[in-house]
Amino acid sequence: MVVYGGDEVSAVVLDIGTSTTRAGYAGEDSPKSIIPTSYGYVPARDGKEAQHYFGQAGPNVWRAHQRVLNPCQDGIVVDWDAAEQLIHSSLTGQLRIPSLADSPLLTTEPSWNTKANRERMLEIAFETWQAPAYYTVDRAVLAAFSAGKGTALIVDIGQELATVTPVFDGFVLRKAIQKSSLAGGLLNTSLSTSFRTQQPPLQVRPHYLVKSKTPVEPGQPANAVYREERMPHFAPAPVAAAEGDAVMQDSNAGPTEDDITTASFHAYAEAKVMTEYKETTAAVFDHPWDEKAVTQRGSKPFEFPDGFNTYFGMHRYAIPEVLFNPRFLPAAFTHLPSPSAHSGSTIPTPAPGESVSIPHMIINAVNACDADVMPQLLLNIVVVGGTTSMPGFTDRLQREMESLSGSLKVKIHAPGNSVERKYASWLGGSILASLGTFHQLWISAAEYKEQGKTIINKRAR
Numbered sequence: 001m002v003v004y005g006g007d008e009v010s011a012v013v014l015d016i017g018t019s020t021t022r023a024g025y026a027g028e029d030s031p032k033s034i035i036p037t038s039y040g041y042v043p044a045r046d047g048k049e050a051q052h053y054f055g056q057a058g059p060n061v062w063r064a065h066q067r068v069l070n071p072c073q074d075g076i077v078v079d080w081d082a083a084e085q086l087i088h089s090s091l092t093g094q095l096r097i098p099s100l101a102d103s104p105l106l107t108t109e110p111s112w113n114t115k116a117n118r119e120r121m122l123e124i125a126f127e128t129w130q131a132p133a134y135y136t137v138d139r140a141v142l143a144a145f146s147a148g149k150g151t152a153l154i155v156d157i158g159q160e161l162a163t164v165t166p167v168f169d170g171f172v173l174r175k176a177i178q179k180s181s182l183a184g185g186l187l188n189t190s191l192s193t194s195f196r197t198q199q200p201p202l203q204v205r206p207h208y209l210v211k212s213k214t215p216v217e218p219g220q221p222a223n224a225v226y227r228e229e230r231m232p233h234f235a236p237a238p239v240a241a242a243e244g245d246a247v248m249q250d251s252n253a254g255p256t257e258d259d260i261t262t263a264s265f266h267a268y269a270e271a272k273v274m275t276e277y278k279e280t281t282a283a284v285f286d287h288p289w290d291e292k293a294v295t296q297r298g299s300k301p302f303e304f305p306d307g308f309n310t311y312f313g314m315h316r317y318a319i320p321e322v323l324f325n326p327r328f329l330p331a332a333f334t335h336l337p338s339p340s341a342h343s344g345s346t347i348p349t350p351a352p353g354e355s356v357s358i359p360h361m362i363i364n365a366v367n368a369c370d371a372d373v374m375p376q377l378l379l380n381i382v383v384v385g386g387t388t389s390m391p392g393f394t395d396r397l398q399r400e401m402e403s404l405s406g407s408l409k410v411k412i413h414a415p416g417n418s419v420e421r422k423y424a425s426w427l428g429g430s431i432l433a434s435l436g437t438f439h440q441l442w443i444s445a446a447e448y449k450e451q452g453k454t455i456i457n458k459r460a461r
Contacts, residue, residue, distance in 0.1 A: 011433040012100060014090065015108040015139075015426040016083070018072045019159035019184070019386070022426040023090045026106065026433035030419045031426050033094040036060065038070045038268060039082060052082070054089035059268055062208040062230060064260050068268040074343035075110040075161050080120055087124065100125070104133035104442055106433045108425045111138055111165055111172050112179075112340075112347035118460070119453040126448050133442035135433075136460050138172050140165035142428025143384050146420060147413055151373075152380040155362065155397075156424075157323070157387040159184045160339060161349060162358060164365040166377055176368035178361040179349040181339050182322055182329070184387040186352060188274035190319050190330060191282075205306045206269035208261075213307035222308035232261040277302055278320070284392035285317045287399065289325055294318075320390055324357050324400060359400040378405055381412045384424035388414065 011026040017037060024031035040053035042065055053061070059068045071082035091097045105125045109118065118136060125134040144152035144167045154165045164178040195202040205224070209231060213224035233256075256263055281302040285294055294314050303309035322328045334353030356364070362381065366374050381401070383394060394414040401410040415421045432438055443459055451458075 010102075011104040011106055012091070012095070012097065013106045013108075013426055013429040013433055014087065015423070015429065016072065016077065016086070017158060017425075018070065018075060018161070021086055021090050022423050023095055024426070024430065026430050028430055029427070031423060031430075033090050034423075035086075035090055035093065037072060037086060038068050039086065040066045040265075041069050042066045052085060054085055055093055058089075059265070060272075062261070062265070062269075065258075065262065066265050067257055067262045068264040072160075074112070074338075074340040074345045074349055075158075075163075076113050076343055076345060077117055077120075078343055084124060084128065087129075091129075100129040100131040103131065104135070104433070105129065105131040106134075106429050107136045108139045108142055108429055109136050111140060111163075111174060111177055112345045114344050114346060115457050116344075118456045122443070122448065122453050122456045126445055131445070133444050134448075134456075135442050136456065137429060137432065139425035140167050140172055141170055142426075142432065143424040144170075144382060144428070145432055146424045146428035147382045147415065149380050149382065149413075151376050152382045152413075153362065153365065153377040155358065155381060155383045155385075155388070157183050157358070157383075157385040159386070162323070162361070162385075162387075164358075164361045166365055166369055166373070168369075168373055168376075173369055173373075174347070176365045177347055178365045179340075179347060180355040180358075180361060181336070181349055181352050182326060182355045182358075184275070184278070184385075185271070186329075186333065187278065187319055187322065187387065188271040190322065190333065191274040191277060192270050193330060193332075194315065194319060202308075204270055204273055204304060206266070206273055207305045208265075208269050210306050213305075216307055216309070218301065219310050220308075222304070222306040224306040226306070230261050232259055232263070232266045273305060278387070278390060281312055282316045282320050282390055284320045284323070284390050284396045286392040286395040289321055320393075323387075323393075324359065324396060326352075326355055326357055329353075357400075359397065359404055362401060363404050375408055378408050379411045381410065382424075383412060383414045384421055386422045389418060389421055 013024055013026055015022040020034050021037045022031035023033040035055045036059050038059045040058045042051045042063055044050040071077055071079040071086060077083045107121055122134055125131045140154040143154045150170050151168050154167060156163045160183055162180040162183045166173040166176045192204055195204055209226050211225040211227050216223050281300045294317050299311040299313040300316060301309055301311050329352060336352045338349050338351040340349040366377050394412055398412050420427060443455055447455060
């Protein structure tokens with residue numbers, strides 16, 4: 001319980017990420033509510049009003065003409081109307097909280113959040129949810145706190161971004177922050193593209209297309225009944241470019257947002273299959289890339305939603321290698337724009353083609369700090385984010401860093417618990433908000449009424 005105003009109250013911790021939104025009570029070891037940040041949107045048509053669908057049944061359920069949208073870009077909120085509905089779904093769902101009248105609210109935020117966004121969240125806390133108190137803390141600081149560290153180098157590889165953030169004595173060293181779009185989402189897209197462009201092509205059929213299936217032997221064609229009425233217009237087989245990289249014949253081919261199954265819904269459903277592949281089959285080669293050595297590693301099976309299954313050898317290592325060798329990124333992806341192009345982010349993210357490897361991001365971050373801080377940071381590297389859970393990631397990172405750090409020692413802290421790894425910032429918030437000493441930081445409703453929304457930029461830095 002949290003002491004606020006002399007009384008014991010239950011503070012709520014809210015963490016809006018690009019992939020999922022987490023909410024729960026301070027002092028608990030995991031969030032009670034974990035829902036997709038993406039949501040389903042069915043435009044108005046045939047006399048019917050537009051519909052929005054949030055929560056687990058939002059983007060995960062097929063609906064005719066449903067698009068899948070996300071209120072976040074580059075790790076920050078860009079659509080506050082949708083974000084408010086997302087917050088409502090998160091708090092009133094599993095938490096069953098109709099109002100925050102009895103619960104202070106602690107939120108997380110990225111280091112590159114805008115002042116306008118901070119003020120808007122403060123207004124929502126007090127005006128919409130009637131919270132008695134509010135505060136926000138940087139996600140990297142909370143991730144360090146969840147690992148029991150005041151000084152740390154936070155390596156966070158999530159769905160949309162990979163970031164390296166130095167934290168010293170609980171404060172973020174902003175000038176040294178490194179960002180990259182080589183993260184989980186780009187790996188998903190690279191995986192699905194690799195399946196479509198291999199010979200023979202493998203067309204991934206997500207769960208929403210499969211009505212029933214019968215088990216088949218490895219390598220044999222799927223024996224499934226598909227929902228033909230939902231079948232999107234798939235793009236034609238790719239042709240090879242001069243460099244040997246696969247490109248699509250027609251960039252406009254495939255499902256569109258006007259089809260009964262939209263392009264965004266199909267991409268979201270396909271990405272879920274790719275995430276399952278990463279979590280169960282893919283791995284990071286734990287030494288610098290050596291094709292001969294990789295081929296000698298054992299293969300692992302994976303079954304697709306329609307029942308087709310086969311064993312994967314080199315393929316399961318090749319895509320994750322992008323994190324350590326950006327040259328493994330298919331040429332078609334190097335021309336994608338930066339995710340921060342329209343987000344208003346205070347720290348821009350390089351486009352995929354301009355990104356560097358995770359080890360070099362770490363070295364660049366450390367070199368941007370004062371010399372007397374460098375040894376402490378390298379001895380306190382904390383890796384978080386779902387993408388870092390792939391087998392071999394931590395071992396490979398340790399080896400790469402030892403070869404790049406010269407005489408300085410390197411120590412990597414990687415939480416073994418999946419909750420601690422995936423939801424480190426929420427967990428740090430849960431710990432922080434439950435401390436008795438934290439009550440002095442809360443911004444009260446009375447202070448908000450007296451000083452206005454700009455108080456957040458004075459008190460929470």
